[in-house]
Amino acid sequence: MIYRISRIASLTLFALLIIIPSTIVVFGSSKSDAEVYNKPLALPERWNLDNFRFLFEISNVGRTFINSVIVTGFSVTLTLILSSLCAFAISRMITVTGKVLFSLFAIGLAIPGQVNLVPIYLLFLDLGLSNKLSGLVLINIVTTLPISVFILTAFFRELPKEMFEVSEVDGATPWRVYRSIALPLSRPALGATAIFLFVITWNELLFPLLLITDNDKRTLPLALLSFRGEFFSNYSMIFTAVMVASVPMVIMYLLMQRSFIAGLTAGAVKG
Amino acid sequence: MGLPAALIFSIFYFIPFLANLRYSLTKWDRITEPEFVGLRNFVNLLTNDDLFYKVLGNNLRFTFLVVLFQTLFSLIFALFLVKNSRVNVALRTLFFFPTILSSISVGMIWLFMYDPNFGAVNLFFTRIGLEQFALNWLGSESSALYAIAFTQVWFHTGQMMVIYIAGLQQIPQELYEAAEMDGASRWQQFRNVTWPMSIPTTIVVMAYTTIQSFRAFDLIFAMTQGGPNSSSNIFAVLIYQTLFNELRIGYAAAQSIFFILLLVFVTVLQRKFLNSRYEK
Numbered sequence: 001m002i003y004r005i006s007r008i009a010s011l012t013l014f015a016l017l018i019i020i021p022s023t024i025v026v027f028g029s030s031k032s033d034a035e036v037y038n039k040p041l042a043l044p045e046r047w048n049l050d051n052f053r054f055l056f057e058i059s060n061v062g063r064t065f066i067n068s069v070i071v072t073g074f075s076v077t078l079t080l081i082l083s084s085l086c087a088f089a090i091s092r093m094i095t096v097t098g099k100v101l102f103s104l105f106a107i108g109l110a111i112p113g114q115v116n117l118v119p120i121y122l123l124f125l126d127l128g129l130s131n132k133l134s135g136l137v138l139i140n141i142v143t144t145l146p147i148s149v150f151i152l153t154a155f156f157r158e159l160p161k162e163m164f165e166v167s168e169v170d171g172a173t174p175w176r177v178y179r180s181i182a183l184p185l186s187r188p189a190l191g192a193t194a195i196f197l198f199v200i201t202w203n204e205l206l207f208p209l210l211l212i213t214d215n216d217k218r219t220l221p222l223a224l225l226s227f228r229g230e231f232f233s234n235y236s237m238i239f240t241a242v243m244v245a246s247v248p249m250v251i252m253y254l255l256m257q258r259s260f261i262a263g264l265t266a267g268a269v270k271g
Numbered sequence: 272m273g274l275p276a277a278l279i280f281s282i283f284y285f286i287p288f289l290a291n292l293r294y295s296l297t298k299w300d301r302i303t304e305p306e307f308v309g310l311r312n313f314v315n316l317l318t319n320d321d322l323f324y325k326v327l328g329n330n331l332r333f334t335f336l337v338v339l340f341q342t343l344f345s346l347i348f349a350l351f352l353v354k355n356s357r358v359n360v361a362l363r364t365l366f367f368f369p370t371i372l373s374s375i376s377v378g379m380i381w382l383f384m385y386d387p388n389f390g391a392v393n394l395f396f397t398r399i400g401l402e403q404f405a406l407n408w409l410g411s412e413s414s415a416l417y418a419i420a421f422t423q424v425w426f427h428t429g430q431m432m433v434i435y436i437a438g439l440q441q442i443p444q445e446l447y448e449a450a451e452m453d454g455a456s457r458w459q460q461f462r463n464v465t466w467p468m469s470i471p472t473t474i475v476v477m478a479y480t481t482i483q484s485f486r487a488f489d490l491i492f493a494m495t496q497g498g499p500n501s502s503s504n505i506f507a508v509l510i511y512q513t514l515f516n517e518l519r520i521g522y523a524a525a526q527s528i529f530f531i532l533l534l535v536f537v538t539v540l541q542r543k544f545l546n547s548r549y550e551k
Contacts, residue, residue, distance in 0.1 A: 003457060007351045011362060014348065017425060018365055020391060021380045037389045082276040089273035101273045108284055110538065114486060115531050117510050118294060118524045119287035122301075142283040145276055174272060203373035205489040210511070224375045225493060228382075235383050242376045253371050257364050264370055265433050 028239035036235045051240040059230075061244060063216055064223040068202060071133050071219055075140035076197045079148055080190060082141065087152035088178050092164065102153065108146035113139075114206055121210050131214045139207045144200065148193050151266050155189035156182065195256070195263030202249065220245045294524035301520060312525035322501060322509070323526070327533070329416055330485075330505040334537065336420045337484040342476050344428045349435030350465070363436070366429035374426070378493025381422045385409050412502040415495050419503055422494070423487055431476045438472030439465065474545045481541060485534055506530040 020041065028036045029051055030044035056062055086105075090098045113120075120139060121130075129135030159182070167177050183190075205221040212218055218226075224241050231237045253260050295312055299305035316323050348366060352359040369377065384391050385408040393405040408418040446464045455463065488507035491497060497504030497512065504512075510530065513523040 010347065011351055014344075014428075015362065015365055018368060021384055022368075024383065024391065025380055036383075040383075040389070040391060082279065086273035086276035097273075101277055104277060104280065108280065111531055111534060112482060112486060113284055114488070114507060115527050115534070116284065116287040116291060117507075118514055118520060118527055119290040120283070121514065122294075122520070123283075123287055123290070138279075138283065142280060145280050149276065178272065199371055203375075203489075205373070205375060205492070206507075206511075209492075221373050221375045221489070224373070224379065228379065228493065233386075238379050238383075242379050246372055246376050249371050253368070260371065261363075261367055261433050264367075264430060265437070 025239045025242055028236055029243045031236050033234055033236050036239070051236055052244070055237060055240050055244070059223070059227070060215060060218075061220075061223055061241065064218045064220050065244065067133060067217060068220040071136045071140065072198060072201045074137045075144070075201045076194055078137065079141050079144050079197055080194060083145055083148035083193070084152050084183065084186070084190065085178065086145075087149050087156050088182050089174075090149070090153050091156035091159075092174065092177075102149075105146040105149045109150060113143035117206075117210060120207070124211055130211045131217050133217060135211055136208060136219070139211070140201050140204065143207070144197055148197060151193050151196070152186065152189055155186055159185055189266075191259055192263040192266045195260055196266060199249065199260075199264060291524050291527055294521055295528055297521040297524075299520040300518045302518075305521070308521065312522050313528075315522075316525055316529065322504075323529075325501055326504045326506060326509045327529075329501075329503065330533065331537075333416060333420055333423075333487070333505055334481060334484040336417070337423050337487075338477055338480045340420075341424045341428055341431055341480045342473065344424065345431035345435050345476060346469070346473070348428065348432045349439055350461070352432070353436055353439045363429070363433065367433055368429065369426050370430040372426075374487075374489030375493045377422060377426050378490050381418075381425075382409070382494055385418055409495055409503075410499060412499050415499060415503040419487070419491055419494055423484065423490060426490070427480070427483060431480060434476055434479075435469065435472055438469050438475075442468045470545065474542070477541055477545065478538065481537055482534075485530075506533065 024036075024040045027042070027044050028040065030047050030049075031051075035042075035045065086101065090101050092098075093101075124130045124135055124139070129138065163181060163185075164177055167181060172180075203221060204219070205225065208219045208222045209225070212222060224245050227238055227241045294305075296307060296309060297305040298308045298311075352363055352366075383389070385393075387393060387405075387407040387410065390408075392408065396402065396404040406414055408414050442465065446468070447460060450460045450464055485505075486507065487505065488511070491503060491505060491508050492511075495503045497508045506526065507530070510523050510526045513519050513526060
């Protein structure tokens with residue numbers, strides 16, 4: 001009895017803790033400031049997109065949205081290509097090279113790339129990669145390589161060895177084995193990794209903050225942060241901006257819950 | 272085939288890593304030439320920098336609280352939702368939801384929730400007659416770090432819960448059946464079957480949560496920027512501020528090295544502690 005009551009009570013409490021703030025944000029994007037402050041949880045007096053229109057008019061949030069799409073698209077694709085190649089090499093090489101490669105990325109996993117704040121800032125200034133979307137893509141690849149290599153190596157190692165050996169006997173090159181056997185078989189793992197990378201890259205703040213000063217090169221999280229300064233406590237606008245940044249992710253989450261949950265926990269379980 | 276990845280990673284991870292060691296031995300503001308100062312930055316940090324110790328304390332407290340509560344809550348919710356019923360699956364989806372948001376969005380949402388005059392948190396405490404808890408959560412030195420820690424736990428408990436559920440579902444059903452035959456209570460079943468069997472998952476959850484808490488830069492930057500009076504500052508934010516606001520490159524580099532040492536220390540400590548439990 002005590003168990004049942006505490007179960008229902010705690011589940012309800014946490015559910016409310018998630019539903020209430022989300023509702024405030026969704027409703028708030030259709031409200032005026034006064035309405036947000038006085039009746040945060042009430043339905044908006046009138047559903048409308050005025051706040052969105054205003055936001056797109058006065059700021060370059062559209063531009064930053066496109067920047068985020070570009071940076072995330074390239075970062076995720078390139079990381080997947082590089083890490084699947086590398087994971088394939090590691091799982092097929094039982095030799096020293098494989099071990100060295102693996103421990104290289106193991107260090108990167110234990111000590112996240114964020115500790116290199118200072119040298120990366122200076123290096124990117126010297127190389128002229130600051131204020132460039134390509135610079136962001138590059139640093140995203142570097143910080144997400146270790147975890148992707150880990151997830152994919154764990155997956156490749158579970159594939160039956162015979163499949164690879166047979167084709168090697170037939171004289172297939174490693175490149176061919178990778179393309180026509182490993183890649184097709186690892187679709188689910190690649191999908192999970194892609195979602196994982198997509199979420200962390202889309203939401204990344206630290207390196208954009210460090211490397212981007214040009215307004216037209218900002219990504220969404222950076223724009224969101226600056227709105228806090230601009231709108232100060234103008235929460236109807238802040239909530240509208242939060243909606244712009246989150247809605248694409250939420251839609252994808254609702255459409256592909258299973259893959260999202262699998263992807264976002266694969267990183268932890270396999271790592 | 273692993274060469275391109277290894278090359279890119281070496282150039283943009285290991286070389287900067289080494290460069291950081293070199294910078295930490297200099298005094299440099301990027302305007303004048305770097306000046307070699309030996310270990311002076313490290314000595315200053317350890318002997319003449321109250322802020323450093325404050326941030327160290329904050330960081331340890333933040334990590335401890337987040338790891339403790341996030342692990343505890345995610346385990347509890349996982350136990351409650353382990354069966355694959357329709358309601359449970361829906362609740363899992365809901366609890367997991369915050370994980371997909373960006374830290375900035377989460378920060379903005381909770382800025383409003385904690386607002387001293389209009390926020391839902393204070394509204395709640397006032398309504399239930401606990402006015403003494405209606406504080407300026409993020410604006411006061413005594414509560415800012417805890418308020419952010421709570422948000423961090425809110426943010427990622429669902430993610431860890433899913434990992435626990437996967438672990439719990441691996442526990443053979445026969446163990447519970449045998450325990451029930453022996454007349455074991457729910458608590459005894461947890462104590463003697465669930466908990467020992469879920470230690471490997473606990474190791475994963477705690478390790479991941481630790482790294483996550485060290486990376487809480489985004490959330491803190493969005494909510495308080497480390498304030499008021501550095502009461503919610505952690506290492507990642509401090510390094511950023513030393514680099515950008517003060518332009519002390521060498522000093523920021525030395526701070527990063529302490530950051531790395533702390534990270535390694537906490538991780539090793541945790542592994543030791545949990546592995547000793549595991550072997551018993």
